[in-house]
Amino acid sequence: KQEVTQIPAALSVPEGENLVLNCSFTDSAIYNLQWFRQDPGKGLTSLLLIQSSQREQTSGRLNASLDKSSGRSTLYIAASQPGDSATYLCAVRAEGTYKYIFGTGTRLKVLA
Amino acid sequence: AAGVIQSPRHLIKEKRETATLKCYPIPRHDTVYWYQQGPGQDPQFLISFYEKMQSDKGSIPDRFSAQQFSDYHSELNMSSLELGDSALYFCASTQLGTEGYGYTFGSGTRLTVV
Numbered sequence: 758k759q760e761v762t763q764i765p766a767a768l769s770v771p772e773g774e775n776l777v778l779n780c781s782f783t784d785s786a787i788y789n790l791q792w793f794r795q796d797p798g799k800g801l802t803s804l805l806l807i808q809s810s811q812r813e814q815t816s817g818r819l820n821a822s823l824d825k826s827s828g829r830s831t832l833y834i835a836a837s838q839p840g841d842s843a844t845y846l847c848a849v850r851a852e853g854t855y856k857y858i859f860g861t862g863t864r865l866k867v868l869a
Numbered sequence: 870a871a872g873v874i875q876s877p878r879h880l881i882k883e884k885r886e887t888a889t890l891k892c893y894p895i896p897r898h899d900t901v902y903w904y905q906q907g908p909g910q911d912p913q914f915l916i917s918f919y920e921k922m923q924s925d926k927g928s929i930p931d932r933f934s935a936q937q938f939s940d941y942h943s944e945l946n947m948s949s950l951e952l953g954d955s956a957l958y959f960c961a962s963t964q965l966g967t968e969g970y971g972y973t974f975g976s977g978t979r980l981t982v983v
Contacts, residue, residue, distance in 0.1 A: 789971070791971045792973060793974075798979070799976065799977070800959065800974050800975060800976035800977045801912070801959060801961075801972075801974040802974075803971055803972065803974070804971065806971040810888050822980070823943075846911060848910075848912075848972075854925065855900065855902075855917060855919070855924060855925055855963075856902060856914045856917060856927065857902075857910045857914070858914070858927050859904075859911040859913075859970060860911060862911055
Protein backbone atom coordinates (compact mmCIF):
# COMPACT_ATOMS: atom_id res chain seq x y z
CA LYS A 758 0.00 0.00 0.00
CA GLN A 759 1.38 3.36 -1.04
CA GLU A 760 2.10 5.75 1.80
CA VAL A 761 3.21 9.32 1.31
CA THR A 762 4.97 11.30 4.03
CA GLN A 763 6.03 14.91 4.10
CA ILE A 764 8.71 16.44 6.26
CA PRO A 765 8.66 18.83 7.99
CA ALA A 766 5.03 19.00 9.07
CA ALA A 767 5.39 22.71 9.70
CA LEU A 768 7.97 25.31 8.83
CA SER A 769 8.36 28.98 9.71
CA VAL A 770 11.01 31.04 7.94
CA PRO A 771 11.86 34.72 7.47
CA GLU A 772 11.11 36.32 4.14
CA GLY A 773 13.78 35.86 1.48
CA GLU A 774 15.01 32.45 2.55
CA ASN A 775 15.35 29.57 0.15
CA LEU A 776 13.66 26.46 1.47
CA VAL A 777 13.14 22.79 0.72
CA LEU A 778 10.07 20.70 1.38
CA ASN A 779 10.41 16.94 1.34
CA CYS A 780 8.07 14.20 0.19
CA SER A 781 8.73 10.48 0.44
CA PHE A 782 6.69 7.56 -0.84
CA THR A 783 6.95 3.87 -0.06
CA ASP A 784 6.23 2.36 -3.47
CA SER A 785 8.53 3.59 -6.23
CA ALA A 786 6.24 2.26 -8.97
CA ILE A 787 4.64 5.61 -9.64
CA TYR A 788 3.36 7.14 -12.83
CA ASN A 789 3.83 10.73 -11.78
CA LEU A 790 3.92 13.06 -8.78
CA GLN A 791 2.15 16.36 -8.32
CA TRP A 792 2.76 19.20 -5.88
CA PHE A 793 -0.20 21.28 -4.68
CA ARG A 794 -0.69 24.39 -2.64
CA GLN A 795 -3.65 24.83 -0.31
CA ASP A 796 -4.59 28.02 1.49
CA PRO A 797 -6.59 27.62 4.72
CA GLY A 798 -10.09 26.39 4.01
CA LYS A 799 -9.53 26.71 0.29
CA GLY A 800 -9.09 24.43 -2.67
CA LEU A 801 -6.00 22.75 -4.05
CA THR A 802 -3.90 24.56 -6.63
CA SER A 803 -1.58 22.49 -8.78
CA LEU A 804 2.00 23.78 -8.74
CA LEU A 805 4.11 21.23 -10.59
CA LEU A 806 3.66 17.82 -12.16
CA ILE A 807 6.65 15.50 -12.61
CA GLN A 808 6.44 12.39 -14.75
CA SER A 809 8.21 9.26 -13.52
CA SER A 810 10.73 9.62 -16.35
CA GLN A 811 11.64 13.17 -15.36
CA ARG A 812 14.11 14.38 -12.77
CA GLU A 813 12.77 17.88 -12.21
CA GLN A 814 10.29 20.55 -13.18
CA THR A 815 10.52 24.30 -12.74
CA SER A 816 7.94 27.05 -12.56
CA GLY A 817 9.08 30.51 -11.57
CA ARG A 818 10.59 30.36 -8.09
CA LEU A 819 9.54 26.74 -7.68
CA ASN A 820 11.60 23.71 -8.58
CA ALA A 821 10.51 20.15 -7.92
CA SER A 822 12.81 17.16 -8.20
CA LEU A 823 12.04 13.47 -8.28
CA ASP A 824 14.21 10.50 -7.34
CA LYS A 825 11.87 7.68 -8.13
CA SER A 826 14.19 4.85 -7.16
CA SER A 827 14.64 6.21 -3.65
CA GLY A 828 11.02 7.27 -3.31
CA ARG A 829 11.68 10.95 -2.78
CA SER A 830 10.69 14.31 -4.15
CA THR A 831 11.63 17.78 -3.03
CA LEU A 832 10.01 21.13 -3.65
CA TYR A 833 12.47 24.01 -3.63
CA ILE A 834 11.11 27.52 -3.11
CA ALA A 835 13.53 30.31 -3.86
CA ALA A 836 13.43 33.72 -2.20
CA SER A 837 10.35 32.95 -0.14
CA GLN A 838 7.66 35.61 0.29
CA PRO A 839 4.82 36.02 2.82
CA GLY A 840 2.41 35.17 0.01
CA ASP A 841 3.95 31.71 -0.14
CA SER A 842 2.45 30.92 3.26
CA ALA A 843 0.17 27.93 2.76
CA THR A 844 0.08 24.16 3.12
CA TYR A 845 2.01 22.28 0.46
CA LEU A 846 0.87 18.79 -0.45
CA CYS A 847 2.52 16.22 -2.63
CA ALA A 848 0.49 13.48 -4.26
CA VAL A 849 1.60 10.39 -6.15
CA ARG A 850 -0.19 8.39 -8.77
CA ALA A 851 0.80 4.74 -8.69
CA GLU A 852 1.30 2.78 -11.90
CA GLY A 853 -1.86 1.05 -13.00
CA THR A 854 -4.16 3.42 -11.13
CA TYR A 855 -5.74 6.76 -11.82
CA LYS A 856 -6.13 8.09 -8.30
CA TYR A 857 -3.62 10.13 -6.36
CA ILE A 858 -2.47 9.40 -2.82
CA PHE A 859 -1.76 12.55 -0.86
CA GLY A 860 0.94 13.24 1.64
CA THR A 861 0.36 14.71 5.04
CA GLY A 862 1.36 18.20 3.98
CA THR A 863 3.82 20.85 5.13
CA ARG A 864 2.39 24.02 6.65
CA LEU A 865 4.64 26.87 5.61
CA LYS A 866 4.65 30.31 7.17
CA VAL A 867 6.89 33.00 5.72
CA LEU A 868 7.39 35.90 8.07
CA ALA A 869 7.64 39.46 6.75
CA ALA B 870 -9.64 29.17 -18.82
CA ALA B 871 -12.58 27.17 -17.53
CA GLY B 872 -12.01 25.37 -14.25
CA VAL B 873 -13.72 22.66 -12.28
CA ILE B 874 -16.92 24.03 -10.80
CA GLN B 875 -18.37 22.69 -7.57
CA SER B 876 -21.65 23.57 -5.99
CA PRO B 877 -22.69 24.54 -3.48
CA ARG B 878 -19.63 26.19 -1.93
CA HIS B 879 -21.01 25.78 1.57
CA LEU B 880 -23.67 23.49 2.95
CA ILE B 881 -25.05 23.06 6.44
CA LYS B 882 -27.12 19.99 7.20
CA GLU B 883 -28.47 18.32 10.29
CA LYS B 884 -27.64 14.80 11.36
CA ARG B 885 -29.52 12.12 9.44
CA GLU B 886 -30.31 14.50 6.59
CA THR B 887 -29.24 14.02 2.97
CA ALA B 888 -26.87 16.16 0.93
CA THR B 889 -26.06 16.30 -2.77
CA LEU B 890 -22.82 17.81 -4.01
CA LYS B 891 -22.26 18.64 -7.66
CA CYS B 892 -19.14 18.79 -9.78
CA TYR B 893 -18.81 20.17 -13.30
CA PRO B 894 -15.49 19.14 -14.87
CA ILE B 895 -13.39 21.14 -17.28
CA PRO B 896 -14.80 20.88 -20.83
CA ARG B 897 -13.56 17.75 -22.63
CA HIS B 898 -12.40 16.17 -19.39
CA ASP B 899 -13.89 12.69 -19.15
CA THR B 900 -12.81 11.63 -15.68
CA VAL B 901 -13.97 12.89 -12.31
CA TYR B 902 -12.53 12.16 -8.87
CA TRP B 903 -14.04 12.87 -5.46
CA TYR B 904 -11.95 13.48 -2.35
CA GLN B 905 -12.84 14.16 1.27
CA GLN B 906 -10.62 16.32 3.47
CA GLY B 907 -11.37 16.37 7.17
CA PRO B 908 -10.10 19.16 9.43
CA GLY B 909 -6.30 19.11 9.53
CA GLN B 910 -6.13 16.00 7.36
CA ASP B 911 -4.89 15.24 3.88
CA PRO B 912 -7.42 14.57 1.13
CA GLN B 913 -8.72 11.02 1.03
CA PHE B 914 -9.88 9.46 -2.22
CA LEU B 915 -13.56 8.49 -2.30
CA ILE B 916 -14.51 7.47 -5.82
CA SER B 917 -13.84 8.17 -9.49
CA PHE B 918 -15.68 7.93 -12.78
CA TYR B 919 -14.46 7.56 -16.34
CA GLU B 920 -16.90 7.95 -19.21
CA LYS B 921 -19.85 7.69 -16.82
CA MET B 922 -18.69 4.41 -15.33
CA GLN B 923 -17.16 3.97 -11.89
CA SER B 924 -13.44 3.50 -12.41
CA ASP B 925 -12.09 3.27 -8.89
CA LYS B 926 -13.37 3.23 -5.34
CA GLY B 927 -11.69 4.30 -2.16
CA SER B 928 -12.84 4.77 1.39
CA ILE B 929 -16.36 5.82 0.54
CA PRO B 930 -19.03 4.91 3.13
CA ASP B 931 -21.98 2.83 2.01
CA ARG B 932 -24.18 5.82 2.92
CA PHE B 933 -22.60 7.72 0.04
CA SER B 934 -23.24 7.16 -3.64
CA ALA B 935 -22.12 8.96 -6.75
CA GLN B 936 -22.62 8.97 -10.47
CA GLN B 937 -21.43 10.70 -13.60
CA PHE B 938 -23.99 11.93 -16.09
CA SER B 939 -24.03 12.11 -19.88
CA ASP B 940 -22.71 15.70 -19.80
CA TYR B 941 -19.83 14.42 -17.58
CA HIS B 942 -20.89 16.30 -14.50
CA SER B 943 -20.94 14.24 -11.33
CA GLU B 944 -23.00 14.22 -8.17
CA LEU B 945 -22.08 12.86 -4.76
CA ASN B 946 -25.11 11.87 -2.71
CA MET B 947 -24.68 11.54 1.02
CA SER B 948 -27.44 10.12 3.19
CA SER B 949 -27.93 9.65 6.94
CA LEU B 950 -25.36 12.34 7.56
CA GLU B 951 -23.17 12.06 10.62
CA LEU B 952 -21.17 14.70 12.46
CA GLY B 953 -18.00 13.04 11.18
CA ASP B 954 -19.01 13.75 7.59
CA SER B 955 -18.22 17.42 8.15
CA ALA B 956 -15.35 18.09 5.77
CA LEU B 957 -14.23 19.73 2.57
CA TYR B 958 -15.28 17.71 -0.44
CA PHE B 959 -13.17 18.20 -3.52
CA CYS B 960 -13.78 17.19 -7.06
CA ALA B 961 -11.02 16.94 -9.65
CA SER B 962 -11.15 16.26 -13.35
CA THR B 963 -8.74 14.98 -15.97
CA GLN B 964 -8.74 13.82 -19.55
CA LEU B 965 -7.51 10.26 -19.72
CA GLY B 966 -5.49 9.26 -22.71
CA THR B 967 -3.52 12.46 -22.45
CA GLU B 968 -0.02 11.42 -21.55
CA GLY B 969 1.01 12.49 -18.10
CA TYR B 970 -2.22 14.09 -17.04
CA GLY B 971 -2.48 15.77 -13.68
CA TYR B 972 -5.42 16.76 -11.57
CA THR B 973 -7.28 20.05 -11.71
CA PHE B 974 -9.29 20.54 -8.55
CA GLY B 975 -12.41 22.53 -7.91
CA SER B 976 -12.64 24.94 -4.99
CA GLY B 977 -14.51 22.38 -2.92
CA THR B 978 -17.75 22.19 -1.00
CA ARG B 979 -17.55 22.71 2.73
CA LEU B 980 -20.12 20.49 4.39
CA THR B 981 -20.99 21.11 8.02
CA VAL B 982 -23.20 18.60 9.78
CA VAL B 983 -24.81 19.87 12.98
